[in-house]
Amino acid sequence: EVQLVESGGGLVQSGGSLRLSCAASGFTFSRYWMYWVRQAPGKGLVWVSGLNSDGSSTRYADSVKGRFTISRDNAKNTLYLQMNSLRAEDTAVYYCARLVFSYFDSSGYPTDWYFDLWGRGTLVTVSS
Amino acid sequence: DIQMTQSPSTLSASVGDRVTITCRASQSIGSWLAWYQQKPGKAPNLLIYKASSLESGVPSRFSGSGSGTEFTLTISSLQPDDFATYYCQADSFGQGTKVEIK
Numbered sequence: 001e002v003q004l005v006e007s008g009g010g011l012v013q014s015g016g017s018l019r020l021s022c023a024a025s026g027f028t029f030s031r032y033w034m035y036w037v038r039q040a041p042g043k044g045l046v047w048v049s050g051l052n053s054d055g056s057s058t059r060y061a062d063s064v065k066g067r068f069t070i071s072r073d074n075a076k077n078t079l080y081l082q083m084n085s086l087r088a089e090d091t092a093v094y095y096c097a098r099l100v101f102s103y104f105d106s107s108g109y110p111t112d113w114y115f116d117l118w119g120r121g122t123l124v125t126v127s128s
Numbered sequence: 129d130i131q132m133t134q135s136p137s138t139l140s141a142s143v144g145d146r147v148t149i150t151c152r153a154s155q156s157i158g159s160w161l162a163w164y165q166q167k168p169g170k171a172p173n174l175l176i177y178k179a180s181s182l183e184s185g186v187p188s189r190f191s192g193s194g195s196g197t198e199f200t201l202t203i204s205s206l207q208p209d210d211f212a213t214y215y216c217q218a219d220s221f222g223q224g225t226k227v228e229i230k
Contacts, residue, residue, distance in 0.1 A: 114162035
């Protein structure tokens with residue numbers, strides 16, 4: 001079965017750290033860009049970070065730049081998100097998502113992209 | 129950054145109604161737009177990509193149209209399973225449109 005399964009969420013104090021994992025199965029994980037998308041309680045969707053297929057190119061939302069680090073282990077079919085210096089506003093469900101895109105722009109980033117596969121999400125709660 | 133604005137934010141409709149949701153981009157994005165459905169406590173589910181292409185397995189009552197800066201998602205005959213929140217997405221996501229039971 002093609003699926004993504006997140007883990008590692010939980011309750012952490014402000015300023016603390018947490019590492020999320022996303023286990024992929026049923027498809028060739030190493031061929032895809034992968035992203036983390038989050039959703040604060042009662043709010044909309046926001047992409048947080050993305051990573052290319054071999055782990056050499058990353059993207060971060062301004063709100064997490066310098067605090068979060070995305071990585072992957074293609075041998076283990078797993079995507080990670082290391083979250084440091086957590087803030088109350090980082091409280092959200094974090095989804096792992098598979099990216100599909102048409103081509104690369106001049107900066108080497110995907111364009112015409114969308115997410116065709118999502119995990120169920122893992123809840124991160126940061127207490128102040 | 130390209131901003132996406134959906135309207136309305138909430139929509140009340142009955143089973144069998146034709147429903148249209150609009151998404152506007154702050155600048156032209158060609159046909160680069162996707163639509164997702166999300167039910168409470170669940171992950172988003174891809175409905176439409178490249179503005180009008182129906183994702184495999186999605187019922188044909190869903191359709192998408194538009195290009196440039198204005199796009200629409202249409203549900204031709206609303207079914208009980210369709211009451212959910214819908215998001216458009218280009219470089220970022222729209223704020224969502226909640227479809228409620230009238």
